[in-house]
Structures are given as C-alpha cells and as structure tokens.
Amino acid sequence: MASSIGSTTSSTASSASTTRADAQQIAGNFTQFLTLLTTQLKNQNPLDPMDTNQFTQQLVQFAQVEQQLKGNDRLDSILTNAKAASSASATSFIGQTVTSDGKSAQLKDGAANWTLTPARAVTKATITILDAKGNVVGTQTKALTAGAQSFTWNGRNSAGLSAAEGQYTIKVDAFDxxxxxxxxxxxxxxxxxxxxxxxxxxxxxVGAARVPVSSVRSISNLST
Incomplete structure (x- = not known):
C-alpha cells in the first residue's frame, strides 16, 4: 500500500510540474503580447493611428488569453479535487468482497491476470489480448478445463516485446x-x-487479479 501511495505522490508531483510549466508558457505569451501591444501604441503615427478593427481584434485576443489563464487554474483545481475524492472513495473497498466483470486487467510488473470459467471443458480456446484502443497485442491458443482457472499474460506482444503497463482486455473464443x-x-x-x-x-x-474500480459489479461485506 505504501508503494501505491508513493507512486501517487510522484504522479501528482509530476502532473503539478507539467501544469506549472504550461501556465508559465501561457503567462509568458500573455506578457509578450502585452509588451508588443504597448510598444505598438507608443510608436504609432498620431496622424495615421492604428486601424480601429485591428485594435479591437487585439483587445479581444488579450481578453481571451486572460480567460484561458483563469480557466486553466479552475480546471486544474476541479481535476485535483475530483481525483482526491476518487482516491478516498477507492480506499473504502479494502476488506470488502467485490465482483468484477473481469474482462479488463492491469498489466504491472510484467504480469496481468484473469479468471476464466468455461461452462464445460474446452479443447481449443483462442485468447486475444487487446490494448485500451482495441488493438490486438497478442494471441494464444490453449485448452481449458471446466470451472474457474487463472490465466496469466506475461506482457509480451506478438513480436516478443514487452508491452507498456496499463489496462488490457481479454477476449476468449472457445470450442469443445x-x-x-x-x-x-x-x-x-x-x-x-x-x-x-x-x-x-x-x-x-483482488487475489492475484488487478481490476479497475469501473469494472466492479457488486460489493458486499461477508464479515457482517
């Protein structure tokens, strides 16, 4: 659990660093725009002033940049609060008994685990692993016995290379x-x-499986 919290802190710090860099870039552009506009006003010919339409367009751009800066700050605040609420809610699952649809699993440390339960014995099952975009990452053919059994994918794609950690989906076409x-x-x-x-x-x-919160079907507390 400590490692998860540490990873969260690191991820949050990285996100905050990226946000600050983006804000600084926008603020820099904003300052540069003000400098150019001020210089333009100072150096215009009094007998031939800047075109009114052009000046109006620049003022509109000025306002839009200012709104973007304020909007980004508000969105960052909303996102941070939403993620904190989601994390706090997720910790309440510890100790609870859950049922998940199990189609999706997380690949982490070179392994992703699924539980497969055929209705009866299967002589040929084609197991397909798909990434978050629905692309086929790898396939495997094997026999399955009747009843629940664990299937572990080692994270290697069809080319034998290690796939990126993240969420993957399993598809099984089975025949007796x-x-x-x-x-x-x-x-x-x-x-x-x-x-x-x-x-x-x-x-x-959940046991050897890692399942996203969004795939949970039901929650119960068998100890009560």
Whole structure:
C-alpha cells in the first residue's frame, strides 16, 4: 500500500510540474503580447493611428488569453479535487468482497491476470489480448478445463516485446470437442486487499487479479 501511495505522490508531483510549466508558457505569451501591444501604441503615427478593427481584434485576443489563464487554474483545481475524492472513495473497498466483470486487467510488473470459467471443458480456446484502443497485442491458443482457472499474460506482444503497463482486455473464443461454442465467464470475485492509486483510475487488488474500480459489479461485506 505504501508503494501505491508513493507512486501517487510522484504522479501528482509530476502532473503539478507539467501544469506549472504550461501556465508559465501561457503567462509568458500573455506578457509578450502585452509588451508588443504597448510598444505598438507608443510608436504609432498620431496622424495615421492604428486601424480601429485591428485594435479591437487585439483587445479581444488579450481578453481571451486572460480567460484561458483563469480557466486553466479552475480546471486544474476541479481535476485535483475530483481525483482526491476518487482516491478516498477507492480506499473504502479494502476488506470488502467485490465482483468484477473481469474482462479488463492491469498489466504491472510484467504480469496481468484473469479468471476464466468455461461452462464445460474446452479443447481449443483462442485468447486475444487487446490494448485500451482495441488493438490486438497478442494471441494464444490453449485448452481449458471446466470451472474457474487463472490465466496469466506475461506482457509480451506478438513480436516478443514487452508491452507498456496499463489496462488490457481479454477476449476468449472457445470450442469443445464437438466444435460447439462454449461460453467463458471472466467474472472475478474476492476480497479487496489493496488499492493502487498511481494511475488515472484506482485499481483494486483482488487475489492475484488487478481490476479497475469501473469494472466492479457488486460489493458486499461477508464479515457482517
């Protein structure tokens, strides 16, 4: 849990640094615009002043830049508060028993885990791993026994290279010995033992699986 909090602090610091850099860039452009406008006003020919329409357009640009600076500050504040609220809410899952749809899992430290539960024995299952954009990252063919079983992807794509850490989705096309299609459930149930807050969305640790909060179907507390 400590490592997750540390990662969150690092991520927040990095985000804040980027935000400050962006604000400084906009502020710099804003200051440069003021300097140019002031210089232009000082050096214009009194007998041939600046075109009124052009002057009006520059004033409008002036106001738009000022609004952008203020708007960015407000959006940053809203985003920070929303993320803090989401993180605080996610920690309340610890100790609870949850059921997730299980289609998505987080690849971290070279492993992503899913629970596959075929309705009956499968002689050929084509397992496809897709990234967040729906692109196929890798495929694997194997047999599956009836009942719940764990499937672990080592994070290697079809070219044998390590895929980037993040959220991936599994798709299973399964057939029995007679060639009939077999439904494979990916639901995950178990007690939440940890929460990773380092990414854009909190991720729950449920046994060996890592599932995003958005995929949780139900929550219960079996101890009560």
């Amino acid at each position: 010995a007679t060639g009939q299609s077999v439904a494979v459930d990916t639901a995950v149930s178990g007690k939440v033992t940890g929460v990773d807050l380092s990414g854009s969305e909190p991720v729950l640790t």
